[in-house]
Amino acid sequence: MTTDTTPAPVLRVRDLAVTFRVDGGRAPDVPAVRGLSFDLAAGEVLAVVGESGSGKSVSTMALLGLLPGTATVTGSARLGDLELIGLDDRALSDVRGRRVAMIFQDPSNALDPVFTIGYQLRETLRRHLPGLSRAEARERAVELLRMVELPDPEQRLKFFPHQLSGGQAQRVMIAMALACDPEVLVADEPTTALDVTVQQEVLDVLRRLRERTSAAVVLITHDMGVVADLADRVVVMRHGEVVETAPVHDLFAAPAAEYTRTLLAAVPRIGTPERPSAADTRERPALNVEHLVVEYKDRRGRVVRAVDDVTLRVQPGEMVALVGESGSGKSTLGRCALGLAPLTSGTVEVVGTRLGRDTPRAVRAARTRIGVVFQNPAASLNPRYTIGESVAEPLRVHAGLRGDALRTRVAELLDAVELPAAWASRYPHELSGGQRQRVSIARAVSLDPDLLIADEPTSALDVSVQATVLELFRSVQQRLRFACLFISHDLAVVDELADRVAVMHRGRLVEVGERSRVLGAPEHDYTRRLLNAAPVPDPAAQAARRSVRLAS
Amino acid sequence: MTRYAVRRAVELVVVFLGVTLVIYLMVFALPGDPIRSLGGDRPLPDNVVAELRARYHLDEPVLQQYLRYLGGLFTGDLGTNFSGQSVASRMESRWPVTITLALTAWGIEVVLGVLLGLFAGLRRGRAGDRLVLAGTILATSIPVFVVAVTAQLVLGVRLGWFPVAGTSEGWPTSYLLPATVIAVFGLASVTRLMRGSVVDTLQSDFVRTLRAKGLRQRQVVGVHVLRNSAIPVLTFLAIDLGFLLGGTVVVEGVFNLPGVGQLLFQAIRAHEGPTVVGVSTALIIIFLLTNLVVDLLSSVLDPRIRHE
Numbered sequence: 001m002t003t004d005t006t007p008a009p010v011l012r013v014r015d016l017a018v019t020f021r022v023d024g025g026r027a028p029d030v031p032a033v034r035g036l037s038f039d040l041a042a043g044e045v046l047a048v049v050g051e052s053g054s055g056k057s058v059s060t061m062a063l064l065g066l067l068p069g070t071a072t073v074t075g076s077a078r079l080g081d082l083e084l085i086g087l088d089d090r091a092l093s094d095v096r097g098r099r100v101a102m103i104f105q106d107p108s109n110a111l112d113p114v115f116t117i118g119y120q121l122r123e124t125l126r127r128h129l130p131g132l133s134r135a136e137a138r139e140r141a142v143e144l145l146r147m148v149e150l151p152d153p154e155q156r157l158k159f160f161p162h163q164l165s166g167g168q169a170q171r172v173m174i175a176m177a178l179a180c181d182p183e184v185l186v187a188d189e190p191t192t193a194l195d196v197t198v199q200q201e202v203l204d205v206l207r208r209l210r211e212r213t214s215a216a217v218v219l220i221t222h223d224m225g226v227v228a229d230l231a232d233r234v235v236v237m238r239h240g241e242v243v244e245t246a247p248v249h250d251l252f253a254a255p256a257a258e259y260t261r262t263l264l265a266a267v268p269r270i271g272t273p274e275r276p277s278a279a280d281t282r283e284r285p286a287l288n289v290e291h292l293v294v295e296y297k298d299r300r301g302r303v304v305r306a307v308d309d310v311t312l313r314v315q316p317g318e319m320v321a322l323v324g325e326s327g328s329g330k331s332t333l334g335r336c337a338l339g340l341a342p343l344t345s346g347t348v349e350v351v352g353t354r355l356g357r358d359t360p361r362a363v364r365a366a367r368t369r370i371g372v373v374f375q376n377p378a379a380s381l382n383p384r385y386t387i388g389e390s391v392a393e394p395l396r397v398h399a400g401l402r403g404d405a406l407r408t409r410v411a412e413l414l415d416a417v418e419l420p421a422a423w424a425s426r427y428p429h430e431l432s433g434g435q436r437q438r439v440s441i442a443r444a445v446s447l448d449p450d451l452l453i454a455d456e457p458t459s460a461l462d463v464s465v466q467a468t469v470l471e472l473f474r475s476v477q478q479r480l481r482f483a484c485l486f487i488s489h490d491l492a493v494v495d496e497l498a499d500r501v502a503v504m505h506r507g508r509l510v511e512v513g514e515r516s517r518v519l520g521a522p523e524h525d526y527t528r529r530l531l532n533a534a535p536v537p538d539p540a541a542q543a544a545r546r547s548v549r550l551a552s
Numbered sequence: 553m554t555r556y557a558v559r560r561a562v563e564l565v566v567v568f569l570g571v572t573l574v575i576y577l578m579v580f581a582l583p584g585d586p587i588r589s590l591g592g593d594r595p596l597p598d599n600v601v602a603e604l605r606a607r608y609h610l611d612e613p614v615l616q617q618y619l620r621y622l623g624g625l626f627t628g629d630l631g632t633n634f635s636g637q638s639v640a641s642r643m644e645s646r647w648p649v650t651i652t653l654a655l656t657a658w659g660i661e662v663v664l665g666v667l668l669g670l671f672a673g674l675r676r677g678r679a680g681d682r683l684v685l686a687g688t689i690l691a692t693s694i695p696v697f698v699v700a701v702t703a704q705l706v707l708g709v710r711l712g713w714f715p716v717a718g719t720s721e722g723w724p725t726s727y728l729l730p731a732t733v734i735a736v737f738g739l740a741s742v743t744r745l746m747r748g749s750v751v752d753t754l755q756s757d758f759v760r761t762l763r764a765k766g767l768r769q770r771q772v773v774g775v776h777v778l779r780n781s782a783i784p785v786l787t788f789l790a791i792d793l794g795f796l797l798g799g800t801v802v803v804e805g806v807f808n809l810p811g812v813g814q815l816l817f818q819a820i821r822a823h824e825g826p827t828v829v830g831v832s833t834a835l836i837i838i839f840l841l842t843n844l845v846v847d848l849l850s851s852v853l854d855p856r857i858r859h860e
Contacts, residue, residue, distance in 0.1 A: 066760065066764060090768075093766045094766065096763065097764065097765035097766030097767075101765065102761075104757060104760065104764075106757060109758060110760075111758055112758045112761075112776050112780065113758070113780070113855070114779055114783075114854055114856075123767070124765045124766070127765070127766055162855070173761070179765075
């Protein structure tokens, strides 16, 4: 599958550079991509890998002229014998969707919510193949939906995007991209917003498409598992430049560049050795959930059971991971522990206070003993507060600290999360994602909590940043010895952190046990499915897993 | 959907009862005696006053009068004024004028507001956008009667482009100027709303998808951006239609248009409680119904509401 045998590549990119004009030209231009060159052979899957800000998305958007007016693109990109760079928008729009098609990260927002998917498919066909009759367009739309393995394609044409699940919406996006048989398909993080089992389905669809279309694929991703699963060759980017280009097996087996090695090392993998648990089983549990049921009514008035008869304990010093896909009820359970979701039946006891039975005053007091870290640090920190003020707030409100004592404590806390104390006067937007999450952790532990609830604290972060934040999280937990309920969808992350693992599926707790036991020898079918669905960052192992799974 | 409809209906009844009661009480709190003023400068004999009071039930407690009035409403009776004329018949000839005026104004708001908003949203931050924004601020900061009188003087009297007053020249000539005057305020709001909505829509992921699949700018804007951006604007337009129907009082006065607003204006000055209440009630019903219609209309535009 290497390019040596193919005479002319489908797409030949040379010295592509993108710069952005900032602040109306008053500030110096910001380079986003420099000197990017690669060839894309027919039928090949080329992965472009890198962390956020590496320029991987910008470079492909630049090829199709989809960047805002502030961007300047130079260099060359030849599609067959057509030079794309410098082409006017009208000519480029004939290429887009016809010869080069794209799919994007978040499928539920990538489709127009007020038109049916049938309309949106036919619209693409009509734009590029004006000779098609109404009936032919409809027939082709059905055929496309069948190709991406969407059940009941005729019926689905009448569906609106919100009636589809994320995985289904992404299949529609793929179908739309393939509508006019493009030469190149650009897939920008196609499975990042999806649950692992859904990701697996979409990856399967993409993989099987290679047999059905001749399109070459540019796969933009940060997920090394996805790379190992799909790619033939890999381009690794950092700070807008190519660090390394290699066939996929070579890249994983013997990465040449130092950065590639760091990147691969940062990817969490299942199989962490045994480690002692700090759980204290003699003491009263920090969180004790018994036969909890949470029901709510949806907008049609139907009763939905979000949490169904869940019993779970977290001992002081113990880290319990709550694992499940979106809609499994794991976040609802987390909110219950904070007293933020109404209990239908069952009991929740947090740091010795029973929610629902004890007085609101006691519950409020208990809440000061709980720390919380949310998924998106950009949204959970007040943008108008300095990070010092954010960390100081609980100390001022609950511990009554003022003046020098407060400043000293804030400095200690920032130091504990490995941020310079002088940064207290900075605002969240001046920090990177990882640094912001450190601030969230500092704020969550400021009152020395007995229980910490962390809801997907690292899912919004790049892998290398995630690795350092997880390490920090573990060390802070061991030092302060709080009980922790760690909510996550990523089993590899859980494997690095947790003492015990609880797996949730459709509101029920399907399996609870020691980490090594649950992840090493899962008893429940769903746990096995979750474990098998996540692609492993190793092309050979992933190919073996795929053939085993598809054979069964 | 049925639960939603029932809830909306209950809300409608509660709002209706509340608003009519408030208006009823307010009208009776007005200073002056409507019966005595019927005689003009000549004082009426006491027995005549007493008889008239009894005929119009003015001798009963206010709440009882209100309930009697409500009872009449359910049989389609909007009440009778103190000269013995039915309020409904007095309004009858005036409705066409007011409705024509309000709908013309509304049409101006819809067409111009949506187009100006779209224009400004597409050219965000450029000269055209700033000009439109400055215009909307100017339009909202001048009181309606100032606009009305100025427009009448400049465009009607001085330039003679439009008739100065009255409806003798029919639609659209006689209505265009007064309709523009009452549309100015709403037009500014619609423009700003539409502009913001367009800016938001242009930044959404699906617009990127539409461009990535090769659609021309004309199609992206004309089909997708327009419809998505119009949904939030529609709610405002609905409320505004009701507001326009009731808000014609000043303009009908200035341009001497024989509409319902003018009737209301005259009735308030003449202490004709039943007419004031009757006209207000009719306006409230229209206001509530237009809102209901628009809610149904937005569910046609937005499938996410339809499937709730």
